[in-house]
Amino acid sequence: NLALESALQEADVIIKYDPDCVVLTDGAIDACIRQVMLDVRYVVSPYVEGLVQNKGGAPRVMTYVTNGLLFGRTTHLGGIVTAAHKSAWLAFGKHQVPALLHGNQDSEFSQKLIGIGYVLGYLEDFKVLHSDNQYTSADTEYWEKRKIEKTVMR
Secondary structure, three states, X not given: OHHHHHHHHHOOEEEEEOOOEEEOOOOHHHHXXXXXXXXXXXXXXXXXXXXXXXOEOOOXXXXXXXXXXXXXXXXXXXXXXEEEEHHHXXXXXXXXXXXXXXXXXXXXXXXXXXXXXXXXXXXXXXXXEEOOOOOXXXXXXXXXXXXXXXXXXX
């Protein structure tokens, strides 16, 4: 929430970018920014390679072309890379404190924005790689915590 408050003072588009993400397609982040600036109701991510569950990101409900780009619309946007106009973040407000279980902040954000008319999805031709996973990560404590949270969430 503190980082978000600072970003809202400085930028029109805010990018949430996980540190274990690698851009595979040149211009992927720029394409996300352009899409958001062309229509502030869009919250977008590049296609996410490297996911074990939900390959490519959350399931699509439809695919279409918008502003010349192939767009996969979804009802949830994972948080590997998220580009949103500051108006989306202002409409969302703040994340709950204390923080929800792992991954629920992305659900909280997605549900709120869809409920007020935002469009969420993936720019299908622009790729990033979620490069860290439980088999390659040195942070075993993180993965043990995540395993417990996934069990609790089900």
